[in-house]
Amino acid sequence: MNIIIENGLICTATNHFVGDIVITGNTISAVTDPHTARQQVSGDYEIIDATGHYVVPGGIDPHTHFDLQQSSKHRACDDFLHGGIAAACGGTTTVIDHMAFGPAGCSLHHQFDVYRELAKDCPIDYSFHGVFQHVDDSILKEINELVTNEGFPSFKAYTTYGSPMHEPELFALLERLKECGGLLTVHAEDDTITNTLRNRLTKDELLPIGHALTRPNTAESISVNTVIGLAHVVGDAPVYLVHMSAHESLSEIRLARQEGQANIYAETCPQYLFLTDDKFKDGGPMEGIKYMLAPPLRKKEDQDALWQGLQDGTVQVVATDHCPFTIAEKQAYVNDFRNCPGGISGVEERMPLLFSEGVLKKKLTPEQFVQVTATNAARIFGIPNKGDIKVGYDADLVIFNPNEARTFQKDNLKTTCHYSAYEGMTVNATVAKVFLRGQLIAENNTFCGKKGYGQLLKRHIEAADK
Numbered sequence: 001m002n003i004i005i006e007n008g009l010i011c012t013a014t015n016h017f018v019g020d021i022v023i024t025g026n027t028i029s030a031v032t033d034p035h036t037a038r039q040q041v042s043g044d045y046e047i048i049d050a051t052g053h054y055v056v057p058g059g060i061d062p063h064t065h066f067d068l069q070q071s072s073k074h075r076a077c078d079d080f081l082h083g084g085i086a087a088a089c090g091g092t093t094t095v096i097d098h099m100a101f102g103p104a105g106c107s108l109h110h111q112f113d114v115y116r117e118l119a120k121d122c123p124i125d126y127s128f129h130g131v132f133q134h135v136d137d138s139i140l141k142e143i144n145e146l147v148t149n150e151g152f153p154s155f156k157a158y159t160t161y162g163s164p165m166h167e168p169e170l171f172a173l174l175e176r177l178k179e180c181g182g183l184l185t186v187h188a189e190d191d192t193i194t195n196t197l198r199n200r201l202t203k204d205e206l207l208p209i210g211h212a213l214t215r216p217n218t219a220e221s222i223s224v225n226t227v228i229g230l231a232h233v234v235g236d237a238p239v240y241l242v243h244m245s246a247h248e249s250l251s252e253i254r255l256a257r258q259e260g261q262a263n264i265y266a267e268t269c270p271q272y273l274f275l276t277d278d279k280f281k282d283g284g285p286m287e288g289i290k291y292m293l294a295p296p297l298r299k300k301e302d303q304d305a306l307w308q309g310l311q312d313g314t315v316q317v318v319a320t321d322h323c324p325f326t327i328a329e330k331q332a333y334v335n336d337f338r339n340c341p342g343g344i345s346g347v348e349e350r351m352p353l354l355f356s357e358g359v360l361k362k363k364l365t366p367e368q369f370v371q372v373t374a375t376n377a378a379r380i381f382g383i384p385n386k387g388d389i390k391v392g393y394d395a396d397l398v399i400f401n402p403n404e405a406r407t408f409q410k411d412n413l414k415t416t417c418h419y420s421a422y423e424g425m426t427v428n429a430t431v432a433k434v435f436l437r438g439q440l441i442a443e444n445n446t447f448c449g450k451k452g453y454g455q456l457l458k459r460h461i462e463a464a465d466k
Ligand SMILES: [Zn+2]
Pocket: 063, 065, 098, 321
């Protein structure tokens, strides 16, 4: 049985036009002029009328933390099943999850084994980024095996938190990954600045806004600058900077790209595009603590710079950093934010928010929307046959209905944390249907896929043409 999505406004990474899409089995078998697919299909077909609706590639979110053990006390509340259901209902059909640290001194493979098990029930397609906790000869050796034979070409280094990677380690990792055809993703915040400022706080400064004050824009941009410089010295090694939030960081990235470092990639997240640090203060500390995440929410000028970055290509990807904890877990730290579990949800809200505020309000073209929600992540992280609407590609498709609005409420979202940073925001489009490899997995905000339907993707990064 074929499926024909008829007469929709088809949005690809390079074009948008009215037409039909034919799904045969798992893949897109034809893209035709409107109302012409019926004549071309041999065999049975089911028609889905997409008149007046947009059809876009299934979203790829390359930054989630499903089931993340963040500390001995706190584990992110959405596991791969529930996080995957939330993603599906929001039009995301693939995630690449950033894994938690394993036991001290463990091999690089250790967490991949743990995560293969954790993700078994995932209803959408998935992969993992590895994580570096220490660097020695055996870790450097393992990289090649993972990149070349196991299909895991991307890894993360943190420049702050429990296992910060300092310059010597970053240098070694960038060099090794470049040799092997891999990519380093970096959580860039300066460890000295954030720790020094945190340790100096008085009791009155431990309210949620203190979080923003101890992680100033410069803490991010100084670290971004270091990483870009090291990558340059290593021979323009590819680097992907996660969750960029500060306008100063974008200036560094823009300059590097202009000067020929085409392999420097930047990601931002909905929280930095749609929220500001007023959230830490408005409504008092019990409200403010719900927004604890790092880097912190920033100012309007940073928001404007991030939108500008999406428009001019300085920022290639909008991901979520989805990592929710319950309100009770957050509010236990209302008088001292420093031990509060960090992270919020967003995997269900990302695509509708960006479609409504970006495409419908004309801040992004449909092509830019497709690029930053799907195509660029597929290309940067080496996911074959996903992230665009092309014959032979996986039939991962989302139908947006722009004639229906939706207001995010804690009761109509699938995350198990039972609140949303975007509560009360209205989007002027709904996710009508979501297909993953030809299967309908969500319809009108109801999940209709299957537990465990998701496949672990084998990835391979094509060398960037320079
Ligand atoms: Zn993260």
